[in-house]
Amino acid sequence: MAGEVAPDASTLRPTQDQRGLSKSQAAYQWVKARIADGSYSPGYRLVLGQIAKELGVSVVPVREAIRMLEAEGMVTFERNIGAQVAMIDPREYEITMQTLSLVEGAATAMAAPLISVDALRRAREINDEMADTLAHFDPASFTRLNLEFHSVLFEACPNPHILDLVHRGWNRLRALRESTFSFVPGRARESVAEHSALLDLITGGADALQIELSARNHRLATLDAFLAQQAQANAPAQKGADQ
């Protein structure tokens, strides 16, 4: 089965912390965690009986858990065939970034009038920290700080649906890419500058549309940098022959 990885055998049973959960909820969280941490990679076959044995429960709650994951799109579940972790569309990163640019731009604009002075100061501090890390660049840290920065700006969005879509977008990115910045290192420096400009717009009380487009284009610029890098990496063999 393509993409199949042996599951990690550690932490197999519901812990004491999960005493208040039904077995199906515990199974749901267990499987979801393994998908999120990569133990179960895209295409991996989820064998209900095995999972049930590992968790020490019957297949009935495991089936319920898989149904929930199916409804969330994380798993495909075919009658009489079984379940597997959903494959990732090769264009998924691009589609997700496009969608996120839209909803995050709007969330940032809607949140702007509601952000406290303290929060804005915090955002500047994070961006300064990001600038500091450029000298000895670690993509994982930069990416973590990047989310932290943007979270300050969008979490005050008053529309819970849009905010939820932003969260989903970020979660999906995490599953797709540990960090884009490892692929396009030069992008990090530009990002920090764009953050600063975005903060200036917000603190300067700029027009909502301007803020929205700035936040959106910031995300799209990261996508563009990645796509440009990919196009270069996939250049025709003639380029390679020159070297």
Place this chain on the structure above:
Amino acid sequence: MAGEVAPDASTLRPTQDQRGLSKSQAAYQWVKARIADGSYSPGYRLVLGQIAKELGVSVVPVREAIRMLEAEGMVTFERNIGAQVAMIDPREYEITMQTLSLVEGAATAMAAPLISVDALRRAREINDEMADTLAHFDPASFTRLNLEFHSVLFEACPNPHILDLVHRGWNRLRALRESTFSFVPGRARESVAEHSALLDLITGGADALQIELSARNHRLATLDAFLAQQAQANAPAQKGADQ
């Protein structure tokens, strides 16, 4: 139990058309259809054993079906208590319209370069039909044509995630309101005019942002008309005393 309505006893068993479905899938579709058509209204208690009896299956596939609906947010399912149809947030219409204005605006703009001449002609015909119905106004017909019109404009959107969000928004609106136009009848005439202007932008090859904002603001104008009507309907008792 608040909002409880007796379920419609017709069409209780999976039909021959559903032979290829698992029992859990059939139960899922059955319950989902009853929520969609209002037989199971918000807050209605879904008793697993009853549904199983009505469908002629055991509770096991019914539980799987409810898990899927839970993951989609249509149902709340509490351990040892049971399941009920999710309640509707009083602000849901506003939140949904805001979100839809955002994603539909973007979908319309992204689809614009991809719409065929035939499709654009079809959109104009629908809008003309909508204008014709203004003389003897029927909100339900107008709303149906309205969706048809907008579908022509957004279905060519190349980003499947954004398109899915548009579909979800329209589905959600359908569940919340049969038709906004029954509440704000004057809005229909303005809508038709705005459709025409939007079509002019698209056929004129206007800038994507202009198209997006036009489509978004069109949806927001309907929301604003509704909210203004609500505010007027809830005016203080003094107003009533004057009359």
Place this chain on the structure above:
DNA sequence: GTATTTCAAATGATATACGATCTTGCCTAT
């Protein structure tokens, strides 16, 4: 050697039984 058939094993789907939990109504004490 290749294609087809057969069969056993693995896995899926779900009914039934049973223990767990919650709700409701009745009774008793204050």
Place this chain on the structure above:
DNA sequence: ATAGGCAAGATCGTATATCATTTGAAATAC
């Protein structure tokens, strides 16, 4: 009249057993 306790009934959650379907390996036919 109100509060608390208890039991019965309703319902939930899940283990187990059983039947259904699929998969893969071995045997057979050409």
